[in-house]
Amino acid sequence: MIQVINRALDLLEQIANEPEKPKSLTELADGLSLNHGTCANILKTLVTRGYVEQIGTKKGYILGAKSYYLTGNKSYQKDLLEAAREEMDALTLLINENCLLAVLKDNQRIALYRTFAEQDLQVRTTDIKPVYDSASGRLLIAMLPDEKKQRFIAKFGLPTGDSWPEIQSESNLLETLALIRREELALQTIANRHVMGLAVPIYKNGLVVASLSIYLPEYRYMALDKRQLIASLRDSAEKINKRLV
Structure with missing residues (x-):
């Protein structure tokens, strides 16, 4: 098992539980017992690729458009x-x-x-x-x-x-x-x-x-x-x- 991929998927799943409710870095990291720096780096990659969207500085993260396109979900x-x-x-x-x-x-x-x-x-x-x-x-x-x-x-x-x-x-x-x-x-x-x-x-x-x-x-x-x-x-x-x- 590749650890960083596993952690990225854990983050996506945690955000997807309530896809339109912004979750803070602290909430996501603590919920998965992740180092905050590691969590921030993974989130940065997911945001860059469009799978996660950052609402604004310190305002939290929601699912990005790419996550919806993968499933054909048009709720974005x-x-x-x-x-x-x-x-x-x-x-x-x-x-x-x-x-x-x-x-x-x-x-x-x-x-x-x-x-x-x-x-x-x-x-x-x-x-x-x-x-x-x-x-x-x-x-x-x-x-x-x-x-x-x-x-x-x-x-x-x-x-x-x-x-x-x-x-x-x-x-x-x-x-x-x-x-x-x-x-x-x-x-x-x-x-x-x-x-x-x-x-x-x-x-x-x-x-x-x-x-x-x-x-x-x-x-x-x-x-x-x-x-x-x-x-x-x-x-x-x-x-x-x-x-x-």
Whole structure:
């Protein structure tokens, strides 16, 4: 038996007993008779991998999105899901394109719910994706308060490789994010895949809690009434916002 793996699983099981009730480091360590330093290191790894979520400094730990995805359990952010599901289904029925509801976690955008169009050619995206690589991720970064945005950039850096080739400097990134924030709209063209992504914010109590996106092949996007497509996306987001009040 590999001890550190055994301890990590013990921690996950202890958190999963009450998955939405935050448990402090002291509570978890003492409950398993673990050294606090050892427990903190294991939790740090589980948080980094998305299996555990730290609510805030000294506020405790709950199960992360990855733990729910392993079981197909959709209860993560259930209030958001309940508000969005019907409206997203209606949006996909209206525009016949795939839609995605996502949240920000560290430097990743995590899909909570998706709908699929009845098209022979569809765009698929992964459940977890680096934020710079997606319209939804870019939108979520742009909508962060300025202080959190600066902390994000300081911690995770600028886009690298092909993740966002238009961005060449921090000032360039901040200007682009400011434009996205003003317009409350992120557009992404993935040239090598001929894919378009569009994303708008979802609000709860005046704060952005998620993004609503449409992903489709570029050739279909070019043939559509783009203003109407964006209007439909915004209208669906507004209906979700009202359900979250």
